[in-house]
Amino acid sequence: MTTHAQQSKTVSIAAQVAQLPHLPMQNIWAMWDAHFDERPQHHHRTWLESRLAYRIQEKAFGSLKPTTRRKLEEIGETGVLPKRLQGDADRLLPGTMLSRFFDDQEHKVVVRGMRDFEYRGQRFKSLSAIARLIAGCPWSGPAFFGLKSTKKEVA
Numbered sequence: 335m336t337t338h339a340q341q342s343k344t345v346s347i348a349a350q351v352a353q354l355p356h357l358p359m360q361n362i363w364a365m366w367d368a369h370f371d372e373r374p375q376h377h378h379r380t381w382l383e384s385r386l387a388y389r390i391q392e393k394a395f396g397s398l399k400p401t402t403r404r405k406l407e408e409i410g411e412t413g414v415l416p417k418r419l420q421g422d423a424d425r426l427l428p429g430t431m432l433s434r435f436f437d438d439q440e441h442k443v444v445v446r447g448m449r450d451f452e453y454r455g456q457r458f459k460s461l462s463a464i465a466r467l468i469a470g471c472p473w474s475g476p477a478f479f480g481l482k483s484t485k486k487e488v489a
Contacts (some may be wrong), residue, residue, distance in 0.1 A: 354383040432479045
């Protein structure tokens with residue numbers, strides 16, 4: 335059971351995170367300076383907001399376990415999900431946000447439902463159609479968004 339104090343803390347953290355997209359850049363940089371020792375080389379606002387949101391939550395609720403952090407870093411480096419998670423990647427829940435940097439631009443896709451994806455206000459029936467639009471050539475959508483390996487795995 336959660337106490338009123340715990341609920342207030344969660345609401346306060348949620349409110350801080352929710353306000354990030356509405357703050358002027360001057361305030362974003364002030365928050366960045368308060369939470370990090372140095373500024374990043376690039377100034378992509380969405381990226382800054384996501385790192386600030388994580389840091390705010392990390393300070394309030396604690397950080398990831400070292401084993402979880404290592405696994406996520408490995409996935410980030412290789413782009414390959416562990417076998418036991420690959421099946422789950424094919425069953426994305428509505429509301430899931432997929433993000434991919436391509437040609438120095440961040441591309442975000444919202445999962446609306448089974449075979450229903452939204453990209454820049456347009457609806458698509460497959461991730462592959464979105465990947466093809468972004469890359470300008472045929473791509474496996476799940477591979478493009480890091481949900482499966484692009485290499486054939488030998489059993």
